[in-house]
Amino acid sequence: MSRPTVTADAYSRLIALLDGAAARYRLIAHAPEGRTELASQLRGHRLEQAAKCLVIRVGLGKKHRRYVLAVVPGDRRADLDRVRRLYDGTDAAFAARAVAERLADSVSGSIMPFTFDPGLDLLVDPDLLGHEEIFFNAARLDRSVALHTDDYVKLAAPRIEPVADAPMSTVA
Numbered sequence: 001m002s003r004p005t006v007t008a009d010a011y012s013r014l015i016a017l018l019d020g021a022a023a024r025y026r027l028i029a030h031a032p033e034g035r036t037e038l039a040s041q042l043r044g045h046r047l048e049q050a051a052k053c054l055v056i057r058v059g060l061g062k063k064h065r066r067y068v069l070a071v072v073p074g075d076r077r078a079d080l081d082r083v084r085r086l087y088d089g090t091d092a093a094f095a096a097r098a099v100a101e102r103l104a105d106s107v108s109g110s111i112m113p114f115t116f117d118p119g120l121d122l123l124v125d126p127d128l129l130g131h132e133e134i135f136f137n138a139a140r141l142d143r144s145v146a147l148h149t150d151d152y153v154k155l156a157a158p159r160i161e162p163v164a165d166a167p168m169s170t171v172a
Contacts, residue, residue, distance in 0.1 A: 010105040010139035014112060023151040032141035034109015036074040043135050043144050048167070050074025051128060051136040053111040055100035055120070058089040067095055067103055071113040071124040076164035083123065083163050106139035114156050124158040 030042040056068045070078040084092035103120045104111040115122045
């Protein structure tokens with residue numbers, strides 16, 4: 001199975017959304033990078049300001065499932081059990097890479113904290129929203145966005161629920 005390529009559509013759709021709403025944002029060009037910690041270093045911000053975007057499959061019975069885009073601070077992990085409980089699911093796991101990339105219309109590592117597919121719910125941890133700006137890859141591995149958090153919440157209209165584990169320790 002072939003992996004989707006980075007499409008101009010997802011990037012263009014994002015920029016059109018931000019421009020159309022007169023959102024306060026800036027683009028950051030950088031070397032291609034999809035890992036949250038390294039992308040944050042390239043962009044020059046604290047890790048907890050990064051919007052780490054993870055597509056999760058929640059089982060809702062034998063043949064039913066729901067896909068959720070869980071967005072957590074970059075220094076945290078998504079708590080799959082919390083996501084499962086929010087949806088009254090039977091199980092929760094990371095979506096298969098091909099499914100995640102199809103639903104997000106971008107390659108893994110460049111998934112943005114917006115959903116344009118009705119089959120993908122948006123769930124954001126409130127701890128990410130405590131910063132003036134959030135940072136994320138813009139459906140491209142070589143381009144990121146720094147977006148004012150108030151504008152993000154207005155545009156994305158996410159469901160806000162605590163879905164992140166405790167912060168990861170930086171001490172070995």
